[in-house]
Amino acid sequence: MRRINKKIKSLWGISEVGFSVMSTMETTFLVFFLTDVAQLPLGISGVITGFSALADAISAVVAGIVIDKVSFKVGKYRQWLLYCPPVVTVFFIFCFTKIGGDVMAGVIIGVGYVLSHFIWNIAWTANRNLIPVLTDDPGERAFLSGRIAVGSSLGKIIASYLVPFLGTAFLAVFSGVTAYTVIAVIACVLYMICYFIHYGITAGYDTEVYAGKKAVTFKDMAKGIASNPHLIAILLHDAIRLVAYYGIAAATSYYAKVVLEDSAVASWLLIMFYAGNVVGSNFSTTFSKRIGARKTSAFGCIGCAVFMALCYILPAQTAVIAVCMFLAQLIFGVAYATSTPCAAPTASGRPARTPGAWSWSSAPWPSSWAWPSAAC
């Protein structure tokens, strides 16, 4: 019988705060950094964000394979929390630099993006996989998963405030690019500290040596997907709505700068945006149980579209836009967590109307393929 100790009860989930601050800095502010701070040509900015993210998608699969295949003498997952963050730090900082001419700077940023993501995918997956290793108790596992979700939300909100605020404050001391580089350093240090804390509090766990475990191959996965139209439908739906979700977040900086003519208000708009999502997510299970995950997802997307469209019609005032963004994300948040309940029955035969009965720790696929909604 494995049970979590007091340190884990107190501090588990803090890793996600650090990770989320760093990843939100990238998902929300990288495009703005490229076009307005580093002032790279729009074509190069598009290539960096497009190709690097696609390479990242491939690297996520490779990271899953690495986690499945590699074991250390002292355990399987914990060591990644120690080894990966310093490497991530080095490469992530390159994402917020401008070294050399436009093309050279673009290449350095792209390489930094791909490598930092590849390594953080490994650390993130290892961190999630620790949950079933730390405890056998379903209640404790749910508690740990919940803490991860809370940490992730907290990190997004912190980054939403911190990045524009520090960006403006540092401009008094540094150039625009250097200001963002310094913020990236701060985000990375926070990420490292948070991951090291997770490493420390889990000492004495994950000591089993794993050998000879049969892993499902990528080919098996691809075959399974290709023969499952329901799963393809859900994944397409998820990908497209996330284009909008991340698009709104990234476009907020442009809206604040050009329409509201005050870049600093981006932080408040984004805090409302992510706060709405957090509040809405709490109602996801209730809605899914009552009307089904599919209808919940449709409701969330339509509601979000309506309130965002109101931003076009209503006066462009910070308070009005902040309220619209909050409400849009409040409703979208209800749908945000529905992919797993929708997708679960397509893979495991469990009904989509009972998401509460499903948990990834008991899913019929390798635990290293944990729900990756925060690992962007």
Place this chain on the structure above:
Amino acid sequence: MVMVFCSLAIKLGVAIRGVLITALLTWIAYDPNAAVITPEAQGSIKFMFAIVFSIIMLVSLIPLLGFRLDEQRVAEMEQEIAKRAQN
């Protein structure tokens, strides 16, 4: 299986988002160094922020029409899987 491909969907979303925003900025001839912010520039950014992504959000509902699993079908699938496991 689901989780790796869900991750791919997210990363695909981020990739398309990046290309889309820079393409839209190119289309509206966005100039980050413009000395004066014109009403046209404001209107274009407003359109991108509020309308374009709302439309994309609605477009995401189209694939959802292909998701037609109900509890009866799931029960049938479970029986099929159980039979296969026995054989």
